[in-house]
Amino acid sequence: MLYSLPKDVATVNVETTKTAIQSTPLMSSMMPKGTPNIYGPELGVSFDDISSTNAQKADATISKLGTLDNQLVVQGKELQRYIDIVSQISCEYCCGADSIITSDGKPSCGCAHSYAMRGLAKYLIKNHADEFTDEEILEELAKLKFLFFPGQMSKKAAVMQGKGIELTYTNIGSNKYRGIEASAGTGNNMVGGC
Numbered sequence: 001m002l003y004s005l006p007k008d009v010a011t012v013n014v015e016t017t018k019t020a021i022q023s024t025p026l027m028s029s030m031m032p033k034g035t036p037n038i039y040g041p042e043l044g045v046s047f048d049d050i051s052s053t054n055a056q057k058a059d060a061t062i063s064k065l066g067t068l069d070n071q072l073v074v075q076g077k078e079l080q081r082y083i084d085i086v087s088q089i090s091c092e093y094c095c096g097a098d099s100i101i102t103s104d105g106k107p108s109c110g111c112a113h114s115y116a117m118r119g120l121a122k123y124l125i126k127n128h129a130d131e132f133t134d135e136e137i138l139e140e141l142a143k144l145k146f147l148f149f150p151g152q153m154s155k156k157a158a159v160m161q162g163k164g165i166e167l168t169y170t171n172i173g174s175n176k177y178r179g180i181e182a183s184a185g186t187g188n189n190m191v192g193g194c
Contacts, residue, residue, distance in 0.1 A: 030157060030167075031150065032143040038128055039120070039140075043068075050147040062112045065144075068119030069107070078125050079105050085134050086121050088174045089141050090114075093149045099175065113148045117141045135170065142173025156181035 032047040040046060049061040074082045083105045090099050091113040100114035101107060107118060121141060124132050132140070146153045146169060157172050159181045171177060 030146065030154070032147060032169075036140065036143075038131060039124060042127075043123070047143065047147060050144070052150070059112070062116045062148075065117075065119045066112055066115030068123045069115045070119075072119070072122040072126055074105070074122055074125055078129075081129075081134065082121060082125055085125075085137050086118060086141070088138055088176075089117060089145065090175055090178065091117070091145060091148065092178060093152045113145070116148075117144055120144065138174060139168070139170045142169040145173040152181065 034048065035041060035046045043064065045061055045064060050058045052058070083101065083103070086101045086105075087099045087103070090097050091109060091111060094111050094113060095109045097109040097114075100109050100117055107114065121137055124137050124140065153172055156177070157167055160172065160177060161167060163180070165171060165177065165180075
């Protein structure tokens, strides 16, 4: 899904990007909402449950997805698919790891966010392999990352928009444009603990 920032945000001075983002419709227009198709009802999860307005519910949802990382085992072709997809995303805002997995598919980060993303990836590969393409699985992980780090992801989106880069969840959440928002200064807005 493509998104556009209001013109006044795309031209904002780098020093004021964080403030401008927080006062625009970007957060509400890009924030994943509702129950994810297929796996949402199965797992009893909603994007709306991952919010800074209810830390207890956010932590419970993150934990529920993270439990899947420990419960599910991917091997053979499933493992290779898992590595191909999951190595493209990190939760660099809390741990700094290059990816949430190592090159052999083992966890490289122990934060709750990475457990949740790894768990969801394993679940989709094991239970819905034919219903989700690799790109679609990566997009679902990127949606989670957007919810986990709304301030950083919004800042990144604003910088990408200013540079004419297509705004998709995957472009914003994957490692493809990692660090591009560094020019907009620092700031921390994380949902869920590490």
